[in-house]
Amino acid sequence: MTETRFFFPKCRMFVSILALCALPAGLLVLPSAARAQSPDDILVVVNKSVAKTQSVSMGELRAMYLKSRLKWADGQKVRPIHAFSDEKLRLAFNTLVLRMSLDEERAFWEEKKIKQGEVKPPAHKDPLVPVGRDTGSVGYVYRKNYREGDFRILTVIPASPEGAVSH
Amino acid sequence: MGALADRWTVSMLLGLASLSLGFAAAAEPSAPEEAGGELPPEADMPPGNDTGGGEFGSTEEEVTYLREQVDLLWEEMTIMQEEAMDESELDRAALIYGFFDLTFGKFFHPNNSIFNGLISDKYNFMQQSLNLYVFSQLSQSTSIISELRFTYAPLGQENDLAMEGLEGFPPEEGGHQYDRVDTTYQNLFTDQKFRLGGVGIERLHLTWQPRDWFGIIAGRYLTPYGIWNIDHGAPVLITIRHPYHNTAEYVPLAQTGLQLFGRVYPSDTMYIQYALTVSNGRGPIESVLDYDNDKGLGLRLRWFLDAYPVIVAVGAYGYRGEYTDIKRYIAITGANKQVPIDFQEQVTINYTEWVGALDFLLEFYGLHFQVEAVRGLIKYGEHREKRSDLFSKGNPLAMQPDYLYFDGYALLSYTLPLTKWFGGRKLTPYFMYEFSDLDDSVPDPVQTHIFIGGLNFKPSPYVVLKAEYNYKMTPFYKNKAADFQLVALQLAVSF
Numbered sequence: 001m002t003e004t005r006f007f008f009p010k011c012r013m014f015v016s017i018l019a020l021c022a023l024p025a026g027l028l029v030l031p032s033a034a035r036a037q038s039p040d041d042i043l044v045v046v047n048k049s050v051a052k053t054q055s056v057s058m059g060e061l062r063a064m065y066l067k068s069r070l071k072w073a074d075g076q077k078v079r080p081i082h083a084f085s086d087e088k089l090r091l092a093f094n095t096l097v098l099r100m101s102l103d104e105e106r107a108f109w110e111e112k113k114i115k116q117g118e119v120k121p122p123a124h125k126d127p128l129v130p131v132g133r134d135t136g137s138v139g140y141v142y143r144k145n146y147r148e149g150d151f152r153i154l155t156v157i158p159a160s161p162e163g164a165v166s167h
Numbered sequence: 168m169g170a171l172a173d174r175w176t177v178s179m180l181l182g183l184a185s186l187s188l189g190f191a192a193a194a195e196p197s198a199p200e201e202a203g204g205e206l207p208p209e210a211d212m213p214p215g216n217d218t219g220g221g222e223f224g225s226t227e228e229e230v231t232y233l234r235e236q237v238d239l240l241w242e243e244m245t246i247m248q249e250e251a252m253d254e255s256e257l258d259r260a261a262l263i264y265g266f267f268d269l270t271f272g273k274f275f276h277p278n279n280s281i282f283n284g285l286i287s288d289k290y291n292f293m294q295q296s297l298n299l300y301v302f303s304q305l306s307q308s309t310s311i312i313s314e315l316r317f318t319y320a321p322l323g324q325e326n327d328l329a330m331e332g333l334e335g336f337p338p339e340e341g342g343h344q345y346d347r348v349d350t351t352y353q354n355l356f357t358d359q360k361f362r363l364g365g366v367g368i369e370r371l372h373l374t375w376q377p378r379d380w381f382g383i384i385a386g387r388y389l390t391p392y393g394i395w396n397i398d399h400g401a402p403v404l405i406t407i408r409h410p411y412h413n414t415a416e417y418v419p420l421a422q423t424g425l426q427l428f429g430r431v432y433p434s435d436t437m438y439i440q441y442a443l444t445v446s447n448g449r450g451p452i453e454s455v456l457d458y459d460n461d462k463g464l465g466l467r468l469r470w471f472l473d474a475y476p477v478i479v480a481v482g483a484y485g486y487r488g489e490y491t492d493i494k495r496y497i498a499i500t501g502a503n504k505q506v507p508i509d510f511q512e513q514v515t516i517n518y519t520e521w522v523g524a525l526d527f528l529l530e531f532y533g534l535h536f537q538v539e540a541v542r543g544l545i546k547y548g549e550h551r552e553k554r555s556d557l558f559s560k561g562n563p564l565a566m567q568p569d570y571l572y573f574d575g576y577a578l579l580s581y582t583l584p585l586t587k588w589f590g591g592r593k594l595t596p597y598f599m600y601e602f603s604d605l606d607d608s609v610p611d612p613v614q615t616h617i618f619i620g621g622l623n624f625k626p627s628p629y630v631v632l633k634a635e636y637n638y639k640m641t642p643f644y645k646n647k648a649a650d651f652q653l654v655a656l657q658l659a660v661s662f
Contacts, residue, residue: 059435068430068438068473071379077307084242099475103591107628110661114400117302117312119262123242136307 039144040159042093045128045151049076049135056155062097064138066108067118072136079137081130084123086142093140096157264662265299268401272655279648286651294319298369298400308377314369322362324348368454370421376429384426387454391426391442391467392418392484393526393539401659405535405580405595405623407635408653411603411615412541412574418486418522422446422463423454436474440482442467448488449520459517463488478530485523492516517548533582533595540575558609570608576601580623593625616640633657 051074063069065080083089109120124130127139132150270293276282297317304310326346350363372386395413398404424446430438447453448463469482492515500509522543529536551566559565580597599619621635634656641649
């Protein structure tokens with residue numbers, strides 16, 4: 001009991017200090033949460049055939065778009081779809097996920113098709129169309145261009161406060 | 168029907184745009200009014216062109232603009248085609264692409280060289296082949312790929328390259344004249360002459376891959392060893408000259424049979440790849456028939472790390488196979504049997520080979536470093552082959568003993584950070600050193616050192632220009648009798 005009395009007041013004090021610290025931290029976090037809902041967020045969407053339990057990291061997404069990872073966990077073929085009409089979106093996706101410029105990506109696929117017979121993923125002006133239609137497909141759009149359909153959001157790549165996308 | 172009509176519309180637009188492009192490229196700079204009259208609405212005007220009259224600063228700008236328009240129309244047409252097709256049609260669409268190269272070069276060797284008369288020392292344009300790929304995704308897990316190699320061969324092939332030619336020439340003194348193949352064909356009706364070529368099947372297989380970690384390849388496939396054999400296309404390879412283990416086929420470059428393969432991902436940035444190969448192995452006609460029951464077996468393991476900006480890969484391939492050559496003949500067995508002839512088969516050459524190959528790759532920003540090493544053992548059975556005249560020391564009955572061979576190289580290249588000057592065009596100087604030991608059973612080892620230096624320039628993702636200098640040195644031969652140099656330029660194109 002003595003020990004409890006000895007430590008408990010200190011713990012309460014410690015929790016209080018934490019709570020005080022958390023207040024400004026929470027205020028800092030709130031704008032971040034607001035940023036997470038920016039219309040310039042990139043939503044990575046998948047066809048509804050992809051299991052709801054499926055998740056991807058940036059590395060896995062990169063591997064899928066570069067076709068070194070060909071299957072979802074349930075064995076479905078991954079069908080990556082690029083966005084081509086929105087150059088800003090495509091560049092942002094390339095920079096953040098593929099980590100290569102459009103020229104570098106073009107050179108990458110020229111080499112890969114000779115080495116391994118793999119060709120670059122198709123591009124679509126509205127990626128939600130093929131993503132909603134084709135099983136196993138994955139695409140990406142800005143949040144502002146998202147609409148409901150036979151697809152669901154797999155992951156979100158948040159936009160920065162300046163509007164440029166970043167991690 | 169509507170989609171079809173749309174496709175026709177876009178095709179016509181595309182044709183018109185292409186025509187405009189052709190005219191724009193061919194014509195002298197035209198009057199601003201003329202240029203403006205041909206342009207699309209203002210909303211589609213190129214950036215900076217705000218005069219309202221559709222003026223271009225120069226013909227070059229106009230051409231660039233029109234090219235962009237053609238690209239956009241292509242994209243539009245592709246989309247319409249995709250939208251017009253259902254999912255299964257889209258999967259089954261076949262893709263055709265390929266590459267070719269043109270090399271200009273000359274060998275230099277001293278007057279006392281053993282290669283005099285064997286290797287041409289003239290300036291030559293050489294066009295090796297056209298490699299054409301056809302790829303089709305049949306279903307979610309099944310695809311086919313074929314890679315056909317169209318060549319001018321066997322035109323100019325010298326069929327009797329026996330080493331006797333090195334001694335006792337000219338022919339009237341006992342030397343052998345090489346038998347050169349001429350494929351010239353004359354049309355009986357038009358009298359026109361043309362030369363026939365050949366087609367080789369580099370690979371042709373069905374791939375079934377239900378999971379990343381498991382797949383099966385059935386057909387003729389490239390042996391999954393090393394780096395060079397997978398890259399294998401001139402637009403992808405950094406150098407012009409291939410390493411000796413590749414040209415001498417220390418490991419069979421392609422095999423006919425089955426391959427089990429797959430990869431697992433211990434982490435997001437890393438995977439481990441495996442392949443188990445079962446095939447006819449090596450043989451005189453192994454792509455169509457194996458003369459023994461001993462199948463070639465191989466195992467490939469590769470660890471790959473793609474942690475931007477670093478790529479590291481380490482791989483190994485082990486192979487064991489049996490080579491058997493035979494001759495067949497018909498024997499007359501006498502009239503006492505119902506069929507008085509007998510078909511005989513006799514093994515002429517038989518050996519077992521064990522080969523091990525290692526490869527290493529490191530990429531870091533523009534730096535590229537790769538190493539490959541291949542070591543093999545040839546162990547003969549009852550039927551050895553005749554020893555090469557180069558090593559028989561005049562004994563015509565000398566037979567080839569068991570032997571070990573080795574080849575290894577290291578290639579270092581660096582893509583210069585010149586984006587400020589060249590944009591996306593890549594300029595890559597490279598250096599390569601290679602060491603070969605052809606046959607350790609030769610009393611005085613035939614060891615070769617090769618030094619290569621060159622420049623690789625990629626003006627676009629589809630075109631590569633290379634300039635290269637090779638120096639091959641074989642210290643065993645005195646007075647540099649087996650040394651030579653090669654200077655070569657190459658244009659490699661993929662499409």
